[in-house]
Amino acid sequence: MIKKVRSHPTQNEPLLFERSSPGKKAYQLPALDVPEVDPAAALGGENVREEIPGFPEVSEVEVIRHFTRLSTWNYAIDLGVYPLGSCTMKYNPRINELVARLDGLAWAHPYQPETRSQGAFEVMAHLEQALEEITGMDAVTLQPAAGAQGELTGILLMRAYHEKQGNPRKKILIPDSAHGTNPATAAMVGYEVENIASNSHGMLDPEVLARAVTEDVAGIMVTNPNTLGVFERDIARAAEILHAKGALVYMDGANMNALVGIARPGDFGVDVMHLNLHKTFSTPHGGGGPGSGPVAVKKHLEPFLPAPRLKTTAEGLRLDFDRPDSIGRVRAFYGNFGVLVRALAYILAHGGNGLRNATVDAVLNANYIRRRLEPYYDLPYTAPNMHEVVFSDSKQAARGVRTGDIAKRLIDYGFHPYTVSFPLIVHGALMIEPTETEGKMEIDLLVDALISIALETENDPDVVKSAPHTTRVSRVDEVTAARRPVLRWKP
Amino acid sequence: MSTYPDTYRYTKEHEWVAVDAGIGTIGITHHAQSELGDIVYVDLPKVGAKVDAGKSFGSVESVKAVSDIYSPVSGEVTEINEALSAAPEKLNEDPHGSAWLVKIRLTAPEEIQSLMSSADYQTYIKAEQ
Numbered sequence: 001m002i003k004k005v006r007s008h009p010t011q012n013e014p015l016l017f018e019r020s021s022p023g024k025k026a027y028q029l030p031a032l033d034v035p036e037v038d039p040a041a042a043l044g045g046e047n048v049r050e051e052i053p054g055f056p057e058v059s060e061v062e063v064i065r066h067f068t069r070l071s072t073w074n075y076a077i078d079l080g081v082y083p084l085g086s087c088t089m090k091y092n093p094r095i096n097e098l099v100a101r102l103d104g105l106a107w108a109h110p111y112q113p114e115t116r117s118q119g120a121f122e123v124m125a126h127l128e129q130a131l132e133e134i135t136g137m138d139a140v141t142l143q144p145a146a147g148a149q150g151e152l153t154g155i156l157l158m159r160a161y162h163e164k165q166g167n168p169r170k171k172i173l174i175p176d177s178a179h180g181t182n183p184a185t186a187a188m189v190g191y192e193v194e195n196i197a198s199n200s201h202g203m204l205d206p207e208v209l210a211r212a213v214t215e216d217v218a219g220i221m222v223t224n225p226n227t228l229g230v231f232e233r234d235i236a237r238a239a240e241i242l243h244a245k246g247a248l249v250y251m252d253g254a255n256m257n258a259l260v261g262i263a264r265p266g267d268f269g270v271d272v273m274h275l276n277l278h279k280t281f282s283t284p285h286g287g288g289g290p291g292s293g294p295v296a297v298k299k300h301l302e303p304f305l306p307a308p309r310l311k312t313t314a315e316g317l318r319l320d321f322d323r324p325d326s327i328g329r330v331r332a333f334y335g336n337f338g339v340l341v342r343a344l345a346y347i348l349a350h351g352g353n354g355l356r357n358a359t360v361d362a363v364l365n366a367n368y369i370r371r372r373l374e375p376y377y378d379l380p381y382t383a384p385n386m387h388e389v390v391f392s393d394s395k396q397a398a399r400g401v402r403t404g405d406i407a408k409r410l411i412d413y414g415f416h417p418y419t420v421s422f423p424l425i426v427h428g429a430l431m432i433e434p435t436e437t438e439g440k441m442e443i444d445l446l447v448d449a450l451i452s453i454a455l456e457t458e459n460d461p462d463v464v465k466s467a468p469h470t471t472r473v474s475r476v477d478e479v480t481a482a483r484r485p486v487l488r489w490k491p
Numbered sequence: 492m493s494t495y496p497d498t499y500r501y502t503k504e505h506e507w508v509a510v511d512a513g514i515g516t517i518g519i520t521h522h523a524q525s526e527l528g529d530i531v532y533v534d535l536p537k538v539g540a541k542v543d544a545g546k547s548f549g550s551v552e553s554v555k556a557v558s559d560i561y562s563p564v565s566g567e568v569t570e571i572n573e574a575l576s577a578a579p580e581k582l583n584e585d586p587h588g589s590a591w592l593v594k595i596r597l598t599a600p601e602e603i604q605s606l607m608s609s610a611d612y613q614t615y616i617k618a619e620q
Contacts, residue, residue: 421555478554482531483579 020056075416085388085419085431088257088279096342110333121317127344136266137296141305143331150274150293151185156327160304169218177226202228202381219248225255227423229388239269256280258387261356272297281343292339361436362387372447376454393428399461403428409467413449501612508563518591527553530582533575540568566595
């Protein structure tokens, strides 16, 4: 039974190009009160054109209605649970927005003199300290614009460290339960990737690792908890194995929502890691805003951090560009500053105990879902899970229903799908992360919907295989879209 | 007739190789294409590239995932299947025939001995499921 529905306006929405009619305008300019300049004379005739061919001419209200209608076809965390695993789609508290809109912060300009930027610098310094305390690391850079850039920064730091010792080394080890971006990062920094197979519990096996670690290995990129939502129990032992050969441990902090206030990567041997402020620290995620991927390091990597660094002086905070070992800038100005403000607001609004409670609730929610869904969906790895849980579609596959079908049917029940077919080590994965945002009522609705789909799979699999039925567009032809993409609208 | 030709040798990563007069023709198996689903893009090395047994030389992309292709044997690429760039769907339709990926002049023909026979490969994919 469908217990929750949301509206799907079914009217067709033409493109703005199709609404255009000559002469319509969304603006009215006053008469020119300065001497007129001939653009062709000022810019050179070849740089000037009379009009932009095919540019839509529409009124203001048409533009507003067009985008407002499109927005109603969207799904957002403000509409309901967003159970994408490993994405930590949590609620963005309104207090964050209130603080980020304070005049002095919202209107700060990156070219303001340092003496006039002390408030903004203080926000950054305070956030760096908070993230150091949360991760147990010694220094933080706030520059990277998102998680993948944080990874790249982290591995560049690792490379710079090894180069300083005289040998950049050749390989990065990556467990098969790591994030998909990790191998891409290692390859971009010029390292060869060696895959490390997980054991039957979905965990890193220290013995397998010990055989793989040689003097050629620059380090390991490990996601902890890993993409199965399982805490790497032997992480400290793994770090010892790496360190004994002079290699370093990089932790992908995408799953930090399971650790904040409970365990600190700096305490279990991690040398360098990134955080996703847009995941763990509640800043907007996905289309909602830019990301932010600060990188935290231990002391031995601090000299290599991107320049400039904030420095406390007798006159206040200043930017220190004199960093001879730095890997250089990775982002213009100071990173995505507005996002940094929101993350600090989240941390301070919660306080230490509040952050710890959020972690406990996130883990509790995922385990509650696991318990309720276990009778209906196959659980390939049974190790205790943290903030997310991964099922497989093997029970449903017998009826021809795959994880992608279940996800599409979930849309009919009013929910955003979970993460489909990832992690790769689970065949037909359903990866669910509720976060601490959700209360029991919303989680029960989600679980009831998934149970109902499991029952439909038994009784009427076609209804699942042909879902979604309630959306404006049902299944799109992904294959033709990928093989013969049409990238440009033409009249 | 078996789906998996007896004259081919197979890898755990689901590639096949057929050797004739020192030239190995390499492709992905029927099982691989069926697991990947609709293949939308194929990335192949250049002619003349050196490849090592067990190392990736290219990738195939389906609507589900991008997967590396690992070379069953070491050698130098003498020919690539140009037709696949315009028609990657051939990999779904005829993976053991017209949708071969590359031809390689073998530098270590004895490597073939460590690969699986058709019967062993079929046992292997059954166990994997």
